[in-house]
Amino acid sequence: MSEKVNLSYCGNEYQLPVIKGSENELGIDISKFRAESKMITLDTGFGNTGSCQSSITFLNGEEGILRYRGYPIEQLSESASFEEVSFLLLKGELPNKEELQRFKKLIGEYNSIPEGLIESIKTFPKDAHPMGVLSSCLSMMPAYYPEYIKKTDLCDEEMVQNIAQIMGQMKSILSTFYRHSKGEANVSSDSSLGFAADFLHMLLSKDGKDVPEEVSKAFDTLLVLHADHEQNCSASAVRVVGSSKVNLFATVSAGVNALWGPIHGGANQAVLEMLEAIQQDGGDYEKYILKAKDKNDPFRLMGFGHRVYKKFDPRARIIKKACDTILEKLGVEDPLLDIAKGLEKVALEDPYFVDRQLYPNVDFYSGIIYRALGIPTNMFTCMFALGRAPGWMAQWQEMRRDPSFKISRPRQIYTGRKARNFVDIESR
Ligand code: CMC
DSSP: OOOOOEEEEETTTEEEEEEEEOOOOOEEOTHHHHHHSSOOOGGGGGOOOOOOOOSEEEEEETTTTTEETEEEHHHHHOOOOOOHHHHHHHHHOOHHHHHEEEHHHHHHTTTOHHHHHHHHHSSSSSTTOOOHHHHHHHHHHHHHHHHHHOOOSSSSHHHHHHHHHEEEEEEHHHHHHHHTTTTTTOOOOOOOOOHHHHHHHHHHHBOOOOOOOOHHHHHHHHHHSSSOOSOHHHHHHHHHHHHTTTOOOHHHHHHHHHHSSSSTTTTHHHHHHHHHHHHTSOOOHHHHHHHHHHHTTTOOOTOOOSSOOSSHHHHHHHHHHHHHHHHHHTTOOOOOHHHHHHHHHHHHHHHHHHHOOOOOOOHHHHHHHHHHHTGGGGGGHHHHHHHHHHHHHHHHHHHHHHHOOOOOOOOOOOOOOOOOOOGGGGGG
């Protein structure tokens, strides 16, 4: 017999089924609660609301655990390529050699974007924020692929094709805009290089010379670390928007816009700008710790804190280590890294941060690596988006394949004026 939670209100008893996950996570199924009780549940910011059951990513914030399809992030970031991880997220299992080859080939088929889109990208101001350009271009894509507007229910094969297309074409959108912003000619894709190296080739190669192999390897690891993070703000945006059965381009565009915000993925750019500001201000990071603690100051320590992780962010641990290794390999000495480490040390011992369980998150050290790799600051969040896209699309695919699929439509508690009669403008 299934377990139930008992709830009583005004003499009425309600029995709510308990849902157990494969890692023994517990939830209460309230889907029929309103029909029975006329009451909704209220949870601002969805801090304690499960929006779906998902078999993609497991996250335990109390223990600092992150796994994609059961595989620990530590092992995947060490041993798997971004394409392998994307396949894993989408299909549920790691690919064998042939499957990986086929998947890479499929992404490689979308190694360019329509000429009209290239022309549109060139009309953007050179200093436009690339996240806005990326989301706009994704929204423009159905103009070139109208079949995806007409066909709202895709079969499994069409879904994977559409996903591979978006993964491949995001590289072209970003590199085309970046080259335009620099007044440089486009560089064509070379899909034989692999996803990460090809993107850096399109973005940064100069006079036919590519970035060193260790740079593309480090970038590949960053993409793996960002590939999915269950029901975060942008993934939820993707699920909500995609639940209207709008096409996948528009759905991913919504994810990009959600990610752009400075307290979500935009934090990686904000961290770097914060570290630069501290450096320009003489490097006194303790002053910024005081600012972050001051409730009358809106300043927050960017790259610190997480809704779910309460001990540490496993991605941040991996990135901090990678940061030291990569800077050493490239022979880069970045004073911002010293400031970041100083900030972290002070914050980890300060009762304000300790009591609130605020630790460095994925965005704290990633910007220093991007900077060492030669990626411009305003492109940082686009790197996050490129890495997160397969996760978003795996979430979308899972939702669309779910037999209990329905449009997302939360409720509210209305707190406005009670009914009143319209007043003519002359009488107001
Ligand atoms: N600096 C100073 N104080 C902070 C910070 C911070 N970075 N983060 C949270 N707090 C304080 C906050 O003021 C509150 O204090 P009090 O209880 O006294 O009112 C307490 O900690 C809880 O904060 P919250 O805003 O209720 O927590 P949340 O779970 O709603 O927000 C967060 C999580 C990530 C939005 C927040 O920690 C934050 O704004 N961090 C800085 C931005 C950032 O690094 N974002 C990237 C997140 S990880 C990657 C991603 O999602 O893309």
